[in-house]
Amino acid sequence: MSEIHIPDILTRHPKIILFDGVCHLCSGNVKFIFKRDRTESIMFCPVQSSVGSALLQHFGLPTNSHETVVFIEDGRALLKSDAVINMWRHLQFPWPLLTIAKYCPARIRDAFYLTIARNRYRWFGMSDICMIPDEKLARRFIS
Numbered sequence: 001m002s003e004i005h006i007p008d009i010l011t012r013h014p015k016i017i018l019f020d021g022v023c024h025l026c027s028g029n030v031k032f033i034f035k036r037d038r039t040e041s042i043m044f045c046p047v048q049s050s051v052g053s054a055l056l057q058h059f060g061l062p063t064n065s066h067e068t069v070v071f072i073e074d075g076r077a078l079l080k081s082d083a084v085i086n087m088w089r090h091l092q093f094p095w096p097l098l099t100i101a102k103y104c105p106a107r108i109r110d111a112f113y114l115t116i117a118r119n120r121y122r123w124f125g126m127s128d129i130c131m132i133p134d135e136k137l138a139r140r141f142i143s
C-alpha cells in the first residue's frame with residue numbers, strides 16, 4: 001500500500017467533502033452537490049476510506065465517529081453547519097442564497113444540524129457498504 005501524502009492531496013484538491021459513505025442522506029447529499037457544483041471543483045471522499053481516515057487524522061478529527069460532514073476548503077476543515085453553508089456557496093443559483101443562514105448563531109445552526117446527524121440512519125437509512133458512484137461521479141472521488 002502506498003503512503004498517503006496529505007499535503008499533495010490538499011494541493012491537488014482544495015475543496016473536498018468527507019462524508020459518511022454508508023449513510024443514505026450523506027450519499028444523497030454528494031449526488032446533489034455533484035449535479036449542482038458550478039465549477040466542478042469539489043471532490044468527494046468517504047470517511048471510511050484510507051484517504052478519508054488520513055484526512056480526518058490530519059485535521060485532528062475522530063476517525064471512529066462520523067457525526068459531521070467535513071468540508072475541506074483551502075486547507076481548512078469546516079464542520080457541521082459551517083461545512084454545509086460553505087458548500088452552498090459553490091453551487092448553482094439559487095442554492096448560494098441559503099448562505100444567509102450564516103447570520104444565525106452557530107449554536108442554533110449546529111443544534112439543528114446535530115439533530116439531523118444523530119438521527120440520519122433512523123430517518124434515511126444506511127447501507128452495509130460504502131456508496132458506489134457511477135462512472136461520472138467516480139471521477140470526482142479521491143482514492
